[in-house]
Amino acid sequence: MSRSKFTVFLLSCLLVLLMSSQAFLQDDVIEIEYWQYNFGGRIEAMDDLIAQFEAANPDVRVIHNSDIAYDNFRDEIAASAPAGVGPDVVTLFYGWIPAFVDAGYLVPLPEEDFPAEWIESYFSPMVAESKFLDQYWSIPTAVRTLALFWNKDMFEAAGLDPEKPPTTLEELVEMAQALTIYDGNGTEILNIAQEGFPPQLSGQWHHWFREVLLRQYGGVPYSDDLRSVMWNSPEGCEAFTYMSDFETVYKTGSNDLFTDATNAFVTGLAAIHIDGSFRLGTIRNNNPDLNYGVAELPVGPNGERHNFGSYWTHGITRRAAGDERRMDAAVRFLKFITTAEAGLTWVEYTGELPAQLEAAADEELLADPILGPFAASLAYSHATFFVDETAQRQVLIDAFDNIRLAGVDPCQALNDAALVEQEILDQFWADQ
């Protein structure tokens, strides 16, 4: 490069630098980062909310990071934290909150902006259950409940009324059996050509056991102080046996077939399925022609209704709290994305229910044939207090596998599993 060319090059570099710093000085925009894991409808919903927020708050720019797959979401956060980068506002599964609070990653929601009484009166009761160490650390836009999905075409083909899903636990067993089709070479799991009702502990069934079936059989999952496992009771054993019988006795399906139970239902290979409202989006995207219905979960032997509620919830990080302007922007953003209007925007994109009572009581929502059953379940939903959601889920997956793969008696499997989970709880509380 000749000397004159080099000078021109240097000067233009300088000019670019000057211009960009000038831009920084002139508009007083603060940038904050928002992270959530990659899930179709939620990304669109949040893009919409961010656009609205930025229009109303021209001094804040929100960088939306939604590229991380669910499986790597926590890894990426763990990698970003020591580097001093990462989100200012982050969306986490509610069951992870204790671990993030424990590490000092989240800061409590400022009381003046998010008063406790307001949270308790404005949001669904399950949100109040996430109070931890006497404080609120996060609030959600939306919540989810479980419901029973059924494939109307298969009901019809099996000679059942396509508009009458099972309403009791006995009916569920009968219909699941009637809907299971074998390939003609036998009636073992591997001979199944169409699944009536495949168990999926790694999906929603572990929740169905803890918060629904167990309570319907008269048990409770944990002690009131949350420190002791209580599901290894005679009631628990009855409930767990009820579940495992679908695979070991009635042979109505298995999560090992057709990739997994969720996939089997979505692709039209399973007739009945228990899942959350978030699955509506999956079906819409992957198999919009599926002819299915949604109903409230069957009532228990005692006639009681229970449901499991869960939610992804937004918290403010230590990083935001380290800078007054970031914190201010984060608080404003968090307020904006948790209003009732935001909840109603969210439900359109994701099928998740608004977390705000006023929005959840929306008549149009309750009358909706698909969303209605989920919304109706909000009133009797419980959110499990998890100390380590992944590990606690694995405990029940293993208990179920011990029954179906190792031939262990359900009560014995449950007792063994309880020992493991109690160790997890003990370890958590010992550190508090």
Added chain:
Amino acid sequence: MFQLTLARKKILWAYLFLAIPLIFFLYIRIYPTLFAFEMSLYDWNPLAEEQEYIGTENYERLATELNNPRSVTRAAFSNTIVYVVLGVPIQLSIALLVALMLNEIGRLTMLYRLLFFLPFVTSTISIAWVFRALYQPQFGFLNVLLTLFSLPQQPFLKSPTQALPSILAMIIWQGLGFAVIIFLAGVKQIPRDYYEAATVDGANRWQSFRRITLPLLNPSIVYLIVLQSISFLRTFAPVLAMTTQGDGGPLNSTTTVVLRIYREAFQRFDMGFAAAQTVFLFAIILVVTIVQMRLTTRATD
């Protein structure tokens, strides 16, 4: 300024070029390795700002878990031993057999070598997914084959007894090409005259193999045993990709030490305990390697 001779300049440049990868290596590999030792003495949470020094507590916990029959950590260590003890001898025996056969053929040698080597340079994750599909209950290729011959279908990856061998088969197959190439190079080094002399003396094929091939291949064998043992001790990606949600199941029957280390560090945020396991694994690899080097080299002396 002092003048450098051309030769000196060359040397200087060589060092300069070498320094860059060296610095990179020291900073990216050696430093973190040593750092793991320090980390293992802390209750290290990557999300936290400050880390608490807890001395040998992580190692005590490791000892307790290794003694607890219910613990996943224990399952991980015992599975890893199975991967090594079965994997290394099976893989090397097949590789030696293939190398000897490849050495015999005169046509299309490059094509055959290429075919055996190809899996080794293919991404482990994509191979794992292909095998996962082959192993599918019901419609997987293997089960379709079994049905074709009126044999009962098998659950493969879904069974606590079949899952580990199924994954092991994939790992053995994938790494085979590498071992074959090393053996082939070793076999080619052996002078033909030795075999001719042996034949003249009336030795049969088995005797030539026992007395000539095997002893003269010893350097390759030692090299491969050490290298493949280390590689099997570090089994991770195939288990992550081939088990349900990468959980190392069913019933922890396939989980490995490295998979557990990853889970502890990045899912449970317990870097300290993960680091303690890393250090322990490092010690195992060190001991295994030293013992193998001693035993196998002595055999030739």
